[in-house]
Amino acid sequence: MKLATAFKYMNKDIQQVEKQIKRVTKAENTMIQSASNHLLTAGGKRIRPIFVLISSKFGSDNQNKIIDVAVALELIHMASLVHDDVIDHAMVRRGKPTVNKQWDNGTAVYTGDYIFARTLELLKSFDDNRIHSVLSNTIHQLCIGEIEQIRDKFEINQNYFTYFRRIKRKTALLIASSTQMGAIAANVDPSTEKLLKLYGYYIGMSYQIIDDILDFTSTEKELGKPVGSDLLNGHITLPTLFAIEDKKVYHAIQDYFNNKDHPSMNINEVILHIKESDAIERAYQISQKFLEKAFNTVNQLPDIEEKRLLTDIAHYLGERKF
Numbered sequence: 001m002k003l004a005t006a007f008k009y010m011n012k013d014i015q016q017v018e019k020q021i022k023r024v025t026k027a028e029n030t031m032i033q034s035a036s037n038h039l040l041t042a043g044g045k046r047i048r049p050i051f052v053l054i055s056s057k058f059g060s061d062n063q064n065k066i067i068d069v070a071v072a073l074e075l076i077h078m079a080s081l082v083h084d085d086v087i088d089h090a091m092v093r094r095g096k097p098t099v100n101k102q103w104d105n106g107t108a109v110y111t112g113d114y115i116f117a118r119t120l121e122l123l124k125s126f127d128d129n130r131i132h133s134v135l136s137n138t139i140h141q142l143c144i145g146e147i148e149q150i151r152d153k154f155e156i157n158q159n160y161f162t163y164f165r166r167i168k169r170k171t172a173l174l175i176a177s178s179t180q181m182g183a184i185a186a187n188v189d190p191s192t193e194k195l196l197k198l199y200g201y202y203i204g205m206s207y208q209i210i211d212d213i214l215d216f217t218s219t220e221k222e223l224g225k226p227v228g229s230d231l232l233n234g235h236i237t238l239p240t241l242f243a244i245e246d247k248k249v250y251h252a253i254q255d256y257f258n259n260k261d262h263p264s265m266n267i268n269e270v271i272l273h274i275k276e277s278d279a280i281e282r283a284y285q286i287s288q289k290f291l292e293k294a295f296n297t298v299n300q301l302p303d304i305e306e307k308r309l310l311t312d313i314a315h316y317l318g319e320r321k322f
Contacts, residue, residue, distance in 0.1 A: 010053060013067070017049045020071045024118050035099050035111040039078055047207075048073040050313070051175060052182035055196045057306040059186030068122050069185045072135065073178045075119045080142055080170075082112035087150060088233045094224040130184050138177040145169025154234035154257040156244065163238055164205070171211075172204030195297050199310060202294035207317050209287035212237035214320075216275045228271035238286065242279035249273060291318040 025036040049070035056066045084090070085098040086108045092098065100108035116139070123131060145166050152158055152166075179200030183193040215223065215230045216239055223229070230237050234257060236244075244250040249270060256267045274280070294314050301307045 010050070013053050013070075014046065014049070016067050017046065017053075017070050017074070020067055021074060024071060024075065024122055025115060027114060031103065031107055032111055032114050035103055035107055036115065038096075038102055039082065039099055039111070041096075046074060047317075048077055048175060048178040051178040051200060051203075052185075054306045054309055054313075055179045055182030055188070055200075056186035057304065058192050058196065058302060059183060059188035062186060065126070065185045066182065068126075069131070069181050070178075072119045072122050073174065073181065075115050075122075076135075076139065076142070077174060079112040079115040079119070080146070080174075082108050082115070083146065086112075087146070088229075090225070090229075090233070092225045096224070126185075128184060131181060134177050134181055134184070138173055141169045141173050149235065152236070156236065156250065156254045156257055158236045158241065160238075160241060163236065163241060167205060167208040167212075168201075171208040172201050175204035175207065176200035192302060195300055199294050199297040199301075202290045202297060203314060203317060206287045206290035206294065206314075209238055209283055209290070210317065210320060213239055213280055213283050213287070215239075216271060217280060228268070228274075231271060231274075232267065238283040239274055239279045242282045243274045243277055246277075249277075288318065 021040060025033075025040065027033040027036060052070035052073055053066060056062075056069075081093065082099050085093060086100050086105050089100075090098050091101045098108070099111055119135075123135065126132065145168075148162075148166055149170065152162065176197050177200070180193060180197035183196045188196070212230065215237065216228060218227065220227055226232060231240055231253070240253070244253060252267075252270045256270070291314055295311065298307060298310050298314070301310070
């Protein structure tokens, strides 16, 4: 179920976002068109567009501009997922074959590039340079985050600072940009814009940590991909960072990273161990700290209906099970 269904009065706006996404991703090349359609039908919570739409309600709503900004943020997210799947050689996302599995890596890369390019075209008519500045910085930081993730792949000796910086760049900044760009497009006053941006950042950090927890605690059916995919693909997330304080776990993962074809210990046993260890609860507590900061930020916003919605979303994201 899409998160948007919880907000019935927003359904009309969400439908416009969906129509605009289909229109913007329409391509003359039949292969790119098919790949784009395949990606769209995989679904998603549309969290970023929802944040754009809600944030815009704190200002003078300009419907056409707001929809375009909402679509742009979702397209950037979609493009980054396509590129992620190529890098990780992922075969499944949200229970469906990835673009690179359905076609090939080249088609997936250019589909992602095409979607990025269409995002820039979509916003070229905006006069406010802040929109372009926030967007370009977001893509810049996102790319750095992706490169860092590639660099650190199958590297067990990582630290908490590296992890938090990576999820900031790969996830939190895109959500923070969603709340901020929605505010900018609606001419929200500077103090409220700053609060909305901060809220988006805190929610983004909490959201990614919960994602990293669910990668261990959910089922393959719920995840739409194998349990422990992050670790299987060589990515060290917060639960794993806590778990490798146990030297037995550290050496087991190190052995898997160094000898993936014939590790001395079954990596699925390690994944089960992490799931049942205190690493999960410790990671959850960190997520809750970011969530509390988001609540504190919301409390400072103007008292309108959308303020309650932002609180409800924070509760939803902090308590989700998949």
